Amino acid sequence: MISKPHPLIPLLVATLLATQYRMPFANAASADKEREVKSILQRMESDALAFRDEMERVYSARCETKTLTECSQSNYNDCSSTFPNQKCMKADELVISNCGDGESCNALWDKTLSIVSVPASLATAPLDNPSDPEIIESACYSRLAEPYMIEKYKADEEYWGDKYNIQPSWTYFGAHNGLFRQIPARHQEQCGLFDPRRRPWFVAASSGPKDVVLVIDTSGSMNDYGRMYLAKEAAITIVDTLTVADRVAIVTFSDEATQIGGFSSLVRATIRNKERLIEAINELEANGATNFYDAFDTAFNSLEKTIRSESTSGCNIAVLFMTDGQSTVGPGKDEVISLVNDRIEQLATNFNRNTTVFTYSLGNQADHEITKSIACSTGGIWTPVDELTGDLVTAMSSYYKLFALGLGDGGNEDFAAWVEPYMFRNPAGKMGTTVSVPVYDRSVNPPLFLGVVGVDSYMDAIEKVLGEDSTSSTMLERFVLLSTARCPKIVLSECELDALRFLGGGKEATCGVCNSTTYTGIVPEKCPFQSDLPNNLWHNTEMEGMEYEKRACCKSGDTVPSESCPAINSKSTSSSEEKSSTGLIIGVIVALIVALALGAVFIFSLKERRRIMQGSEVQQKALIVALALGAVFIFSLKERRRIMQGSEVQQKQSQTSINTTGSNGNGNDEIIVNMNDPPNKKCQQTEPEIGLLRRLSSSINENPNPPPPPEASAPPSPAVNPAFDSRQTV
Numbered sequence: 001m002i003s004k005p006h007p008l009i010p011l012l013v014a015t016l017l018a019t020q021y022r023m024p025f026a027n028a029a030s031a032d033k034e035r036e037v038k039s040i041l042q043r044m045e046s047d048a049l050a051f052r053d054e055m056e057r058v059y060s061a062r063c064e065t066k067t068l069t070e071c072s073q074s075n076y077n078d079c080s081s082t083f084p085n086q087k088c089m090k091a092d093e094l095v096i097s098n099c100g101d102g103e104s105c106n107a108l109w110d111k112t113l114s115i116v117s118v119p120a121s122l123a124t125a126p127l128d129n130p131s132d133p134e135i136i137e138s139a140c141y142s143r144l145a146e147p148y149m150i151e152k153y154k155a156d157e158e159y160w161g162d163k164y165n166i167q168p169s170w171t172y173f174g175a176h177n178g179l180f181r182q183i184p185a186r187h188q189e190q191c192g193l194f195d196p197r198r199r200p201w202f203v204a205a206s207s208g209p210k211d212v213v214l215v216i217d218t219s220g221s222m223n224d225y226g227r228m229y230l231a232k233e234a235a236i237t238i239v240d241t242l243t244v245a246d247r248v249a250i251v252t253f254s255d256e257a258t259q260i261g262g263f264s265s266l267v268r269a270t271i272r273n274k275e276r277l278i279e280a281i282n283e284l285e286a287n288g289a290t291n292f293y294d295a296f297d298t299a300f301n302s303l304e305k306t307i308r309s310e311s312t313s314g315c316n317i318a319v320l321f322m323t324d325g326q327s328t329v330g331p332g333k334d335e336v337i338s339l340v341n342d343r344i345e346q347l348a349t350n351f352n353r354n355t356t357v358f359t360y361s362l363g364n365q366a367d368h369e370i371t372k373s374i375a376c377s378t379g380g381i382w383t384p385v386d387e388l389t390g391d392l393v394t395a396m397s398s399y400y401k402l403f404a405l406g407l408g409d410g411g412n413e414d415f416a417a418w419v420e421p422y423m424f425r426n427p428a429g430k431m432g433t434t435v436s437v438p439v440y441d442r443s444v445n446p447p448l449f450l451g452v453v454g455v456d457s458y459m460d461a462i463e464k465v466l467g468e469d470s471t472s473s474t475m476l477e478r479f480v481l482l483s484t485a486r487c488p489k490i491v492l493s494e495c496e497l498d499a500l501r502f503l504g505g506g507k508e509a510t511c512g513v514c515n516s517t518t519y520t521g522i523v524p525e526k527c528p529f530q531s532d533l534p535n536n537l538w539h540n541t542e543m544e545g546m547e548y549e550k551r552a553c554c555k556s557g558d559t560v561p562s563e564s565c566p567a568i569n570s571k572s573t574s575s576s577e578e579k580s581s582t583g584l585i586i587g588v589i590v591a592l593i594v595a596l597a598l599g600a601v602f603i604f605s606l607k608e609r610r611r612i613m614q615g616s617e618v619q620q621k622a623l624i625v626a627l628a629l630g631a632v633f634i635f636s637l638k639e640r641r642r643i644m645q646g647s648e649v650q651q652k653q654s655q656t657s658i659n660t661t662g663s664n665g666n667g668n669d670e671i672i673v674n675m676n677d678p679p680n681k682k683c684q685q686t687e688p689e690i691g692l693l694r695r696l697s698s699s700i701n702e703n704p705n706p707p708p709p710p711e712a713s714a715p716p717s718p719a720v721n722p723a724f725d726s727r728q729t730v
Contacts, residue, residue, distance in 0.1 A: 036465050041482065044435045044455055045416045046153065047171075051453045052437040055173055059441055059450060062141035063527035071140035072534035078117040078182075079191035079551070083110035086185075088554035093167045098189060099553035105565035107186060107552045111153060112390050114146050115185040116537065119178050120192025127541050128192075130179070133538070134528060138175040139452075145173070147324050149183040160457075164464065169424075169432060169456035173439070174202050176401070176451045187543070187552040196452070197397070203241035204417035205436035205452040207403035208488060209313040211247045211266055211306070213299045214238060217362075219254040222286035224462035225387050227324045227362045234322060234360070234385070235281050238396065242269035244420040244480050247313050249302045253295035254288030255329060259302055266306040270476065271420060272398055287481075292327035292336045292370070300343040302479065307351050315487035316403060317347065317355040321374070324366040325437040333370050337377045342356065344378060354490060356380055358399050363387040365398065376511035383504040398504035401449055401522075405496075406488020408440040408447030418482040423468040431459040431470040441524075446496075448524060501525055634696045 056094035059600055061067050076083060086108040089095070094109075095102035115138055118130050125131040130139070172182035174196025196202050209502060214235050222228040235250065242248055247266035251259050260280040269272045298321055306312050328335065340357060347353045357380035359371040364386055375382035381402070385395045407415050419434040436454040440447035459470040468475060492500075495514040499522035502510050527533070543551040553565040 003419070033465050033467075037462050037478075040461055040465070041435075041478075044457055045482075046454045047156075048416055048435045048437045048453055049414055051145075051148070051152065051171065051455065052439050053172075054145050055142065055439045055450070055453055056442065058141050058144035059439075060443070061144060062137050063529070063530065065532055067140050067144060068137075068529075068532040068534065071136075071143055073481070073536055073539050075116045075139055075143060075537045075539060076113060076185055077128065077538045077541065078115040078185075078188045078194075080541040081115070081538060082540055082542045083113065083115075083185050085109065085112045086110045086559055088556055088558050090556075096552070098548060100565050103556065105553055105555055105562070108554050108559075108561065109184045109186040111184040112150060113185050114143075114149055114181050114183040114357055116142075117180040117182070117188060117191075117194050119195045122178050123192065125535075127536060127538060127544070129535070129537055132177065133530055133533055134524060135175070135177050135179050136537065137178060137527055138179045139181075139537050140182045140534070142173055142179070145181075146183075149181075153183050160461070164461040166458055166460045169458055171453075171455050173453050174199070174451050176206075187548060189548045197400075198237055198241060200241050200243050200419050200435040200538065201417065201434040201454045203400050204243040204245065204419060205438045205454075206407070206449065207400040208407050208412070208415065208417070209245040209315040209316045210403060211303065211312050211315070212238070212242065212249075213266070213303060213317075213319045214248070214250045214297050214658065215299050215319065215321045216250065216252045216281075216284070217253045217254070217256075217290060217295075217325075218284055218286050218288070219290040219328070220287045221290070221324075221573055222362075224324070225363050225365060227366075227387060228284070228286045230362050230385065230387050231322050232281050232284060234362075234396075236278050238320065239269070239274050239277050239281070239517075240261070240307075241593070242274065243417065244268060244270055244476060245313060245417065247306065247311070248273075248277065249299075249306075250281065251295060251299045251302065253291055253298070254286075255291055257291065257294040257298035259298065260284075264305070265302050266312060268311075268480075271422060289329040290323070290325060290327050291330040292333075292374075293330040293339060295321070296336060296340055296343070300339075300347075303347065303355075305355065316406075316490065317353055318399060318403075319355065319357045319401065321357060321359045321371070322362055323360075323371060324362045325406075326367045326370050333373060336370075337374055340374060340378045356402060356490075358383070360395060361387050363716070372509075372511075375501075381497070381501050381504060383501075384508065395504055398500040401503060402492075402500055403488065403489065404449040405440060405446050405492070405522075406490045407438050408442065408449065412488055416482075418479045420476060420479050424456075424458070431463075432456055433459060435482075443549060446522075448522070450524075496522055520608055638708045 050082060064361075086111070089106040089109055090103070091106065094106075096107035099105050099107045102581050118128070118135065119141075122129075122130050122135060130136055152171060153168065156171075160168045170182055170184070172180060174180050176197070178195050178197060180194060180196045216231050216235055218228070220528075222231060239248060239250075246269040248269045249259055249263060249266040250261060251257055260275075261267075261277045262280075296319075304317075327333070331339075344355045344357070347355050357375060357378050359375045359380060359382045361368045361371045361382070361384045366384070368382075368384060372382040374380065381398045383395045383398060406412065411548060412673035414437075416435055416437050419436075421431050423432045424430045424432045434454050434456050436452050438452055439450045441450055462468075462475075463470055466475075494511075498510045498512075498514045503523060549565070550561055550563065553561055555562040555565065
């Protein structure tokens with residue numbers, strides 16, 4: 001008997017056959033998607049390289065008289081300038097949550113010009129102008145690239161809008177000295193804080209793939225003068241600037257050394273790994289002695305382990321060593337220097353890896369001798385870091401500028417760095433990426449590093465094409481492969497190395513091998529006619545000192561800021577509540593102080609009650625002062641109760657309040673006048689309070705029963721505390 005096949009088997013066979021024949025078509029569709037994504041990324045990279053070429057072209061005209069004279073009052077500041085063609089962003093363009101939901105309120109921007117940003121620490125001239133002539137030169141020559149930036153943005157709107165229905169993102173240039181130029185123009189939320197040299201796109205493009213080991217002193221002396229805080233800030237800044245093309249490890253040391261973050265070797269600098277390392281940095285505490293030898297030994301052991309497992313970047317190595325003093329335990333200076341030289345030579349001989357040691361002395365009181373000796377004896381770079389100014393970016397400049405020297409030529413002329421997809425701050429929650437390219441003056445040898453250009457893009461188009469999330473592991477691998485570079489072979493003369501030391505720490509940081517302070521290809525030459533430099537870069541400073549919401553927030557369709565946006569109203573309300581809360585705290589503090597004062601007077605009066613009863617004039621006045629303080633105490637309690645009840649009242653009164661801008665020059669003064677209050681309400685006092693003060697004053701100045709003079713045998717009156725002197729009270 002022949003059994004019948006199960007009825008589902010033919011269906012299963014048919015399904016398998018259909019799947020088999022469909023596979024080539026699925027693979028073909030996948031390949032088409034990959035080609036389209038590759039086309040998108042290639043366009044971005046080509047745009048960045050073309051923008052690089054434009055910046056290098058305009059740099060050649062930086063010292064021309066026309067460039068400098070026309071630069072005067074021709075730039076727009078990212079915090080204080082009003083833009084000539086500003087418009088309120090449309091919701092489908094961008095939504096700035098600080099201003100509203102994008103439908104009713106949004107932020108102003110101007111697509112027809114670029115803005116300039118300078119860190120506050122560098123904008124020390126009047127009207128927040130930079131004082132460094134080289135930064136002024138950077139503003140002026142980069143301004144010549146503005147027409148190119150405008151046309152590029154127009155082309156981007158057509159490409160991204162027509163093909164993928166998305167808005168293009170930002171295009172910008174960050175100079176090596178901290179100046180930043182960007183299009184479209186929009187106001188920064190926080191003024192003076194942005195420094196392009198702290199951003200991953202800048203460091204990635206200027207230094208290429210690298211292995212970085214941070215070695216941090218956590219001995220007890222690091223608690224002095226805030227050095228531990230300075231070391232943490234420096235370490236976090238360095239970790240933040242790394243990208244997926246880099247590997248990183250952190251070693252801490254006191255009596256002995258250990259690697260932190262839960263890792264035993266270098267790890268890829270992904271967003272997740274960087275977060276783990278930063279969390280470990282924040283938990284560091286200072287205690288114990290100082291063991292330099294164990295610190296370097298642990299750092300090189302981690303490097304060698306990573307290299308042997310073939311999980312490094314395969315490029316240059318940077319060991320960044322931070323301390324505040326001398327080694328107090330373990331082998332001494334000579335042994336430490338010998339160890340560092342031996343391990344550097346082993347990495348070069350066994351693995352063909354180039355290693356540079358950067359040492360940093362943290363704080364003015366730090367011991368400089370041994371850290372400088374280590375750097376000078378091993379072909380490294382030493383930099384002192386002032387705990388007062390804490391200029392970490394300048395201190396670290398030699399670190400990325402050293403590696404930048406190898407990316408200007410030698411097969412890396414068109415090197416582009418990519419940043420792992422990350423969440424953009426504006427619009428909040430939107431994923432994007434950045435491609436960046438280093439900019440050089442190629443008329444000198446070695447090419448002089450000028451800065452980095454960057455092109456941002458939202459990940460919407462790539463996600464749409466691939467049907468894949470930006471945070472997936474396969475997406476990450478794409479960007480890792482994009483950032484590979486031919487590892488630069490850095491060969492520097494002793495004078496060129498001394499030039500990098502000079503850039504980071506001045507003449508003090510050099511090792512004495514060169515007497516010059518002008519180094520072609522390392523230190524930029526100043527324009528010959530410094531008198532042509534403009535004193536004022538800014539076209540206008542009409543928004544100087546104003547809060548972001550009052551500079552940027554606008555009603556949809558408007559071209560000027562609007563104070564009727566919800567974000568501004570909510571900020572005004574929170575400001576009133578903050579003032580109320582502050583008043584409450586002040587009231588409580590005043591009440592406590594008065595209570596303590598009354599207690600002291602009361603004890604004093606008990607001890608001296610016999611003299612008071614005998615009619616001492618001074619003590620009677622002291623008692624009267626105590627009564628006056630008692631009245632003030634009662635008044636403060638009343639005032640505290642009124643303040644506690646004031647929050648609800650202030651919210652109601654905000655409906656009928658008006659804001660008046662003061663005239664102190666910065667437009668920040670705000671006076672809130674309640675239309676329901678009588679004039680001078682805050683200066684008025686209640687009748688009982690006035691009466692009490694009048695009676696106290698009268699009793700002090702017109703004592704109706706003056707006491708008789710003391711007898712000769714009576715003991716002298718005690719000295720009166722000036723704080724309770726009745727004349728001062730009156």
